[in-house]
Amino acid sequence: LLLWILLMIRLFYLQVLSYDDYHKLVIDNITSETTITAPRGIIYDCNMTPIAINVQVERVFISPCDIQSEEEKVLISQGLSEILDVDYDTIYEKAGRYYRMDETIKNNVEEEKADEVRAFINEHKLTCIHLAETSKRYYPFGTLASQVIGFVGAEGKGAYGIELQYDAYLQGVSGKIITAVNARGGSMPTKYESYIDAESGYNIVSTLDYKIQSTLDSYLEETFYENKVANRVCGIVMNVNTGAILGMGTYPNYDLNTP
DSSP states (O other): OHHHHHHHHHHHIIIIITHHHHHHHHHHHHEEEEEEOOOOOOEEOTTSOEEEEEEEEEEEEEOGGGOOOHHHHHHHHHHHHHHHTOOHHHHHHHHTOTTOSOEEEEEEEOHHHHHHHHHHHHHHTOSSEEEEEEEEEEOTTTTTTHHHHOOBOTTSOBOSHHHHHTHHHHSOBOEEEEEEBOTTSOBOOOTTOEEEOOBOOOOEEOSOOHHHHHHHHHHHHHHHHHTTOSSOEEEEEEOTTTOOEEEEEEESOOOTTOO
């Protein structure tokens, strides 16, 4: 009788008092979340000419839990290493994580390379290599106002200039796909499946005029070399009636697409 009483107390603690905690553990154990990156806001000049945009690229990833044999692991490691110029040992190590469903091989893969990966998948009838659409930051005018506009780092966060100053507005809110998985990583139907849309970042209209900025950049470069400057040359073009900065730059500058 004493043992039964102790058992009942224990069951009451597990099933009633600790129900929420254990229920959360179960849900976390059977669900998988995939993050959907929010499109970053566009930066315009004062005439609505885009000076910072997003271009479509793809993420190449593998699902190690779907790899059938050691031979297949070697095959995908060699193939992806040659196509994407990623270290063979790094891919091989990731392919050995058989308990994982998603291991990124390379981000920001351009269309041409992505097509080569698809051809490789089709040629060998592989089910463990996947591609997902994403985007990367692109600056149409390259070096234009490079110190003012700034750039986006590898993690998608603003690292300098306007991109950093207004990062909280530009980056938006990521979405997610929540799916249920079994012990082998396969999907299974459940009421806990859900899709949460990503919210795009806000666009920003600057006071820069890309034509004026381009002219300023040219004169800064010319001044730098004509005067044999030891350090750098800076310049600002301002609307004296409003204080709006129409052009602002420093030379030497840098290419925003390869900062």
